[in-house]
Amino acid sequence: MSELTITGEKQQVPTPAAGVWLSTEGFEAAVGRVRADVVALFADHVHRSIWAPPVIARDVVARTGYPNSFPHLLGEVSTQLDRTDLMLTAAACHHAYPLIAESVLSTPFCIAVEATCFRNEATAETGRFRSFRMQEIVFVAEPEACLRWRDESMERARQWLTGLGVDATVHNADDPFFGPGARLMRATQRDQQLKWELSAPVGDGLRQAVASSNYHKDHFSSVFGFRSQNHHTLHSACIGFGLERLALVLIARHGPEVRTWPV
Numbered sequence: 001m002s003e004l005t006i007t008g009e010k011q012q013v014p015t016p017a018a019g020v021w022l023s024t025e026g027f028e029a030a031v032g033r034v035r036a037d038v039v040a041l042f043a044d045h046v047h048r049s050i051w052a053p054p055v056i057a058r059d060v061v062a063r064t065g066y067p068n069s070f071p072h073l074l075g076e077v078s079t080q081l082d083r084t085d086l087m088l089t090a091a092a093c094h095h096a097y098p099l100i101a102e103s104v105l106s107t108p109f110c111i112a113v114e115a116t117c118f119r120n121e122a123t124a125e126t127g128r129f130r131s132f133r134m135q136e137i138v139f140v141a142e143p144e145a146c147l148r149w150r151d152e153s154m155e156r157a158r159q160w161l162t163g164l165g166v167d168a169t170v171h172n173a174d175d176p177f178f179g180p181g182a183r184l185m186r187a188t189q190r191d192q193q194l195k196w197e198l199s200a201p202v203g204d205g206l207r208q209a210v211a212s213s214n215y216h217k218d219h220f221s222s223v224f225g226f227r228s229q230n231h232h233t234l235h236s237a238c239i240g241f242g243l244e245r246l247a248l249v250l251i252a253r254h255g256p257e258v259r260t261w262p263v
C-alpha cells in the first residue's frame with residue numbers, strides 16, 4: 001500500500017482544476033487562525049454572524065447587479081439537464097441583503113457573513129483562487145457614518161496585519177468590470193474612492209489584495225428596500241477578507257507552524 005504524503009511549504013495541494021486547491025490540516029489551522037483574528041477584530045461592531053453555503057438564489061444575485069458588471073467571473077449552477085435557480089456565491093455580503101430586505105433598521109447595523117465563493121479567474125498565480133472562503137463584515141448606517149466606518153475598518157485591518165509583522169499597504173482600487181462601459185465604471189469607482197484594497201505578500205514574490213472594502217452608497221438599500229426608523233436614506237459598506245490569501249500571507253511571514261505565530 002502506498003502512503004499518501006502531502007508536503008509543501010504552503011500546505012495547499014493543487015487539483016487538476018487551475019485555481020482550485022485542497023487544504024491540509026496545517027493550512028486549515030492557518031485559515032482558522034485568520035478567521036479567529038478577523039472575528040475578534042470586529043467583535044465590537046458585529047450584531048449578528050451567519051455562515052453561508054457556496055450557492056445563492058439566482059434572483060438575489062440579479063438584484064445585486066453583479067451579473068451586469070462581472071458576467072465573466074460569475075458561475076451558475078446547472079444540472080446535466082437544465083439551469084437551476086441557484087448561482088455560485090461571488091461575494092459573501094450578497095447573502096446579507098435579503099436578510100434585511102424591506103425592513104426598518106435601527107442603525108448602525110452590522111452583520112458578519114462567511115461564505116465559500118467562486119470567481120472564474122482567468123489566471124492562477126499564487127494567491128489567486130477560483131474557489132475560496134471570504135469573511136465579510138457588512139455595515140449599514142447613514143451616509144457619513146458609513147463612510148467613516150469604511151475608512152476605520154480598513155485601518156483596523158491594516159494595523160492588525162502590521163502588528164503581525166506583515167508589510168501591508170492600503171490603496172485605492174477598481175474592479176475588473178466587463179464590457180464596453182468597463183473603463184468608465186473603473187474610472188468612476190477610482191474617482192469616487194468607492195473601493196480600497198489592503199495588499200500584502202502572499203509568497204513567490206507576489207502581493208495580492210487580502211482584504212477589500214467597498215462603499216456602496218444607497219445601491220443596496222434602494223434595491224433591497226431597507227431603511228431607517230426616521231426614514232433617512234441608508235448607505236452600506238463592506239469589508240471582505242480572503243481567508244486563504246491571508247493564510248498564505250502569514251505562512252509566508254511566519255512559517256507553516258501556526259502555534260509559533262505571534263499572538
Ligand SMILES: [Zn+2]
Binds near residue numbers: 091093094136214238
Ligand atoms: Zn461585499
